[in-house]
Amino acid sequence: MNTPPSPSGAQRTDGSTVRIGALVPLTRPGWVEAGRHLLAGLELAVRDANDNGGIVGRPLELIVRDTAADPQRAMAAVDELADLGVAALAGEYHSVVARSVAARADALRLPFLCSSAVLDALTEQPTQWVARLAPAQSRGWRIYADFLLNAGHSRIAVAIAPSVYWASGVRILRDCLAPSGGSVVELDISALTAAQVCEQVVAHDATALLLLVGYPEPAVSIVRSVRSDPRLMQLMLGAPAGQPEFAEWASLLGVAGAAIPFLRYLPERFSPLGERVETALRERLAEAPSFVAFEGYDTIAVLADVLRSHGTDWARIAEAWPQVDVEGTRGRIRFARAPGISVWQWAWAPIQVVDRDPAEPERFRIRHAG
Known part of the structure; x- marks a missing residue:
């Protein structure tokens, strides 16, 4: 293991550029499309930062x-x-990867602005070195639980793969549903085929099945099995x-992939900045940008602002988290210490429960907001 460099380690470059290290899943088993x-x-x-003068005249790299x-x-x-x-x-x-990154960044005293991972316990102990843009899982999944209850679903089955992230999600759902008499039954997909998942859903008389599993498989296979089972039409x-x-x-499942509500972190309407970035991202991606793309943009917008005002010294960057006040694509970004969260947290990004319209799977419907 390398010896931790000094907090001003960033100043060891030749001064021609200001470097930011980007950690992204670009190959399997990572979620490649999210990484892209x-x-x-x-x-x-x-x-955009470099078109606006970079970091006090130095290019951002x-x-x-x-x-x-x-x-x-x-x-x-x-x-x-x-x-x-x-x-x-x-x-x-x-989330599981970001937790390891956060732990190592904390040990090295290297600032880390986490873009997308939502696991509440991103670090074991409170840290000044890590900040996060994505909402904490407990907030987003509580909003999802509210959506389930409002839609009349209290008997929930979850097809679940072994993971700290999925297990945390189940705990949140149970805690939110229990006061209303709701229940959650876990179906371990490591021991079940997609057809057997359907059998278990019928046996437990569940009205909703949540996919807490890997993508594209086994998620796609489970969707296909459910959609083809006449007992599960409702x-x-x-x-x-x-x-x-x-x-x-949508390309893998077509209309079978519609009407499956999920969480995304976008406002109902974009600001002028959000509209401009949405257009540029659509051109870059050759498709509609996901909320993850906006999280990436906002990450650099925050870091560029901090670097311009506080320089590249690691300690000064970490000290700047509570002073951040930046216009992002999805709202004004400020960091605070949220209860139960160990890192500096944007409290909070907008949260929606959305699905694809069965009549037009390329179009999204907002089902709930929080």
């Missing part, structure tokens, strides 16, 4: 490392990027983690 959108947002914001959803690979990348003298770390989508499928957000979902 996240990187598009990061890169667009770097371009993004150094990208693929995490492939592997915590060990991500931690090795953190060490490499620290040795390269980055001013800060940005990005990551997968069953609501849900995917709180956002699998149906991306275009690949």
Whole structure:
């Protein structure tokens, strides 16, 4: 393991550029489509920052490392990027990976602005070195639980894969549903086929099945099995983690992938900045940008503002989190200490429960907001 560099390690570059280390899942088993959108947002914001003079005349440079959803690979990348003298770390989508990145960044005293991961316990202990843009899982999944109850669903089945993130989600759902008499039954997909998941849903008389599983498989297979089972015609499928957000979902499932509500972090209407960025991201991606792309853009917008006002010294950047006041694509971004959250948190990004319209799967319907 490398020896932690000094908090001013970013000043070891030759001074020609200001570097930000970007951690993104770009290969399997990482969620590649999410990684592609996240990187598009990061890169667009770097371009915009440099078009506006960079960091006090110095160009901003993004150094990208693929995490492939592997915590060990991500931690090795953190060490490499620290040795390269980055001013800060940005990005990551997968919560379990981001938790490892946050722990290593905290140990190195290297600022990390987490773009997309939502796990509440991003670090074991409170830290000044890490901030986050995505809403904490407890907030988003509570809003999803409210949506379920309002829609009349209290007997919930979850098809679940072993994961700290999924287990945390189930605890949140149980805590939110229990006071209203709701229940959650877990169906371990490591021991069940997609057809057997359907059998279990029928046996438990569940009215909703949530997909807390990997994507594209086994999520796609479970959706196909449910949609083809005449006993489950009235069953609501849900995917709180956002699998149906991306275009690949619609291309794989078509209309079968519609009417599956998920969480996304976008406002009902964009500001002029959000509209401009949405247009630029659509051109860059050649498809509609997901909320993850906007998270990437906002990450660099915040870091560029901090670097302009506080320089590249790691300690000064970390001290600046509570002073941030930046116009983002989805609202004004300010960080605070939220109860139960160990990092500096944007409290809060807008949250919606959305699904694809069965009549037009390319169009999204807002089902609930919080």
